[in-house]
Amino acid sequence: MSEDHSADVPPNQLSVDPRSAFYDEEVLRRDVGIRFNGVERTNVCEYNVAEGWVRVEVPTAKDRRGNPMVVKLNGTVEPYFRPAE
16 A cells, blocks of 8 residues: 555656656656646656756757757756546
């Protein structure tokens, strides 16, 4: 029973980039939502709850490889699993 409870808590750090060490496809399939400073964010690429930061995409800027640029923002990070519809 304690396994089910721990499974309902998203990990401390998670990334949507498959090249990252913090990428977890199974967790991402469960549809993780992020509240950052009390506001729902949909453009989060990576987060860390313990250190209190998120990396978000800048839609108008690209790096030299053509990938979206990301900006690191500090604040309160609250990850949660969205309910299945």
